[in-house]
Amino acid sequence: MNSTGSKNGISLAVEVAGIRMKNPIMPASGTFGYGEEYAPYIDLDNLGAIVTKGLSLAPKAGNPTPRITETVSGMLNAIGLQNVGVDAFIEHKMPFLRELNTPVIANFFGNTLEEYGEVASRLDAIPELAGVELNISCPNVKKGGIVFGTDPKAAFEAVSTVRKRLSKPLIVKLTPNVTDITDIARAAEDAGADALSCINTITGMAIDVRRRRPRIANLTGGLSGPAIRPVAVRMVYQVVNAVSIPVIGVGGISTAEDALEFLIAGASAVQVGTANFVDPDAMQKVIDGLERFCLEEGVDDIRSLIGSLEVA
């Protein structure tokens, strides 16, 4: 893989929200730390982009333990968005990321509109950031905890607030815990999102039956991993058909074939999450597998696969 994404005459390069990527593969926020954690295991320069752990204004300590548990073909997590905070990110994490030959996207969140806006403007000031990903799956503490991402109006407000403080490309990450994800998708588009990523985790729960206790201290957690892929593919397909901005597919991807489901459904790029834990080399394997698929199928530009689903 060279830096243009072209090998064997096959181009894997894509562009999402104005961010040019060597290939459509990037980590999902929160599953790849700040990039450096995985540097010993995978060549970060081979990735389409890097997405950081979600950042907040102040450092956040996260939830009590246990925070994770394995489920059938998935896992639940309630990390509680533990992160170093946007300032420490700039000071301690950016120096490493800045040296990479891969676009960096900072994922972030807030608990109030003001927080969202403030983090956005601090991130906007980092020249080496290619773009940001706004996580709207957080409760709005001022509105009695209603989650920004489950109400079209609240989503519109959050995205608008951020948009005003940001000149960089803005990706908005949607939660699947809604009746109609296209309502939220359209609200985010109307408020100025340049792209959407979906899905975040599905809320779930697991119980230790001998001890009659929840398996994670927070009671509920977010379900991720192969188990959720069919739900993610469906939502990506719905959103692609509801908006005219690009969509990034996330949820249960661990192989090239999994990634292709999303691309064919219409995603312009995809994120690999939980699979990084299982195999730190997973994204490289997905990239290599995409190239092999294109070779076998006589596809010379991966973009021609995007949205190629034939529906009767």
Add this chain to the structure above:
Amino acid sequence: MNSTGSKNGISLAVEVAGIRMKNPIMPASGTFGYGEEYAPYIDLDNLGAIVTKGLSLAPKAGNPTPRITETVSGMLNAIGLQNVGVDAFIEHKMPFLRELNTPVIANFFGNTLEEYGEVASRLDAIPELAGVELNISCPNVKKGGIVFGTDPKAAFEAVSTVRKRLSKPLIVKLTPNVTDITDIARAAEDAGADALSCINTITGMAIDVRRRRPRIANLTGGLSGPAIRPVAVRMVYQVVNAVSIPVIGVGGISTAEDALEFLIAGASAVQVGTANFVDPDAMQKVIDGLERFCLEEGVDDIRSLIGSLEVA
């Protein structure tokens, strides 16, 4: 297992919506045919209850094929509610069911309020039916296809309509494809439901990447099986804490331990669905496993486990 559900001094018997069951285990609608299909493989008299395939007013042919596909630890189905219709059910299926020593619950649906009401009153006239389970995951054809079960008002109307035509116990089955399942749960309770069952399948999609075609003809299908269990446990827990009528847990149960997660979360009984396909004997194993668990844990009445979750 004798007919009172008591063995080794352990009572597995429960009562849900006035229906007395030897144990809390019954099949999930649509995964056990009309009972007779599984008669060669499991002693139907050992089950807590039998729930039939969903019935409609007229026979329904269902969707084009392919209708099913396997996913990681789950399956998608878009059977399209194929069924013999309520009258053929009475004529051809009840004679077999009537002879069983197990309460029979008829699952049914409609595409208009009138249809719901009409099926309810025909079912109400069958003396040997212990109760009915109302599936509100269907599109309301008169209201532009909005699904009865995703809107609290529509759900209230559907349940009220049925309640007026029905004197038998009424279980309402909820769809998980909503932002807040407790809204729908409360609407159903207010409209007169005697119990709730959750969850139905989660909408999903799978793509054959070589052929760029959806793996099921209907494009989307319902995800069931072990993959969805954490989502189902979470929703059952939420609903149990939102209403005061009993809740039946469904979703991804294949072992006694799985069933116990739901009971401990507060479900009064549970349904086993996809696992019947994998192992026609699955429900017997769950029943035996529940008894073993009670023995090991010194529990002499399974009802003492219901809702026994300790939350910090």
Add this chain to the structure above:
Amino acid sequence: MPNFKTRILANQEIAPGYWRMRIQAPGAVADCKPGQFLMFRVQLSLLPLLRRPFGIFRTGFQPSDVDGLPPVEYLEILYKIVGQGTAMMSELHQGDRVEILGPLGRGFSAGATGREKILVGGGIGLVPLFMLAQDLVEKNRVRLLMGGRTRDDIIAITEFERLGVETYTATEDGSLGEQGLVTDVLEAKLKEIGEADVFACGPMPMLQAVQKICARYEAPLQVSLEALMACGVGACLGCVVKGAGHSEQTPRYLCTCKEGPVFRAEQLDWDLMDATESSCEGCK
């Protein structure tokens, strides 16, 4: 033998990508009818989740390993590696425990005694024809027309020959037997013989061609179909196929697992049978 845990007696590759598994199965000889199938549980864990359907190739007895013990009753399946489940099956060994649900479904009916019988098999579609041939050879002249893409797809032919079946082979690349389609051979034979009962199993495009030919020669035809299956017992309604008279307005679906997998050609709606609709390997 409805649903039982048992052991593998042998599991061997018989041609590149084709395997034969012999499974201990008390009662199999009496219970299994030609054309029936079983649902095979690949792993006791839930990956893959669903069981896989396979035709029953044959049943029999083998001497016990242990002196003095009675012979061991078995059934055999032949399978082709196409995906995750069959790949995992090929890694199972003698002595490994497996779970079987079956025999299931409706098999072939023998047709009028004395009439010539023509069996048409495409690749792995040969499987359900063997026990049928065993039954038919007693009272009838039986021919097997066997087709495949290449010589590797022609399996178990000698076993049919040992029964006294006349075999004819056609491969698309000419690497074994005649070069061409097995359906051309069928047409030639029907022309030659005039009257015969035809029994076919193989990929959908082959079955469609067979159906057309048989209709033209007014030869009674039974076909064994494949479909995606979850339960195998008629409960999930996932495996349906369009029946004769099917239309959007009057849809008529038949259960492949319970009303089939063997159907008389007249039961099915051949116009609406879509060769690409099913994602089955055999139908691609």
Add this chain to the structure above:
Amino acid sequence: MPNFKTRILANQEIAPGYWRMRIQAPGAVADCKPGQFLMFRVQLSLLPLLRRPFGIFRTGFQPSDVDGLPPVEYLEILYKIVGQGTAMMSELHQGDRVEILGPLGRGFSAGATGREKILVGGGIGLVPLFMLAQDLVEKNRVRLLMGGRTRDDIIAITEFERLGVETYTATEDGSLGEQGLVTDVLEAKLKEIGEADVFACGPMPMLQAVQKICARYEAPLQVSLEALMACGVGACLGCVVKGAGHSEQTPRYLCTCKEGPVFRAEQLDWDLMDATESSCEGCK
């Protein structure tokens, strides 16, 4: 040797429920430090999904099977069957392919040379202490206090003895060594010796008791912790433990996989350490 596919050299049960697996691991001898661990991928398929963490018991070289080839470098893990993953591991055979991520985490530091060293192991918690003992015996007097519920939980003791470690055993049921808790033995030894560095690994209640005793005797203590882990490399933040000074207002979490699994006792918040909070087997 960061993440590598390799082969099992041996996999044997060494006591009821306890297994030893030897894995080919080029570079292991130089790379693995006492107290480090690895993430073991049970199956290349995704069931179970997550890797399992195991301490590295020891590393070494064994003669090659093939004459003339150089010795084979290996590492060993000792594991107890507690659930699905470890049960599946016990069914793996010599020659089976496995995937290993490691060595990971921070191990033990040796402490002042010349001071006596006391290692305290509870059950399978003994694992990370062996390589530590190997290092320490060169320049120090080393004692191992080993505890378990019953004699079956006392494993690999003779291997420590062969190093020249003095071993003391306590079982709760008295079936081997003294009857009682290993922490009573620790208290007695500290009283006797006065000064010592203590290194402990085992269930949380044991570690909590060890911490109290060491604090009382002002003995420097290092503990190796267990936690539920997804990534093992500091990325998921699933494995954190409360650090000294932790409170609701000023939460301070440390990553067990990256900042541990070995911690100096002062780094941790012992008051807030909840013996039942973690669902780890070792902490029950």
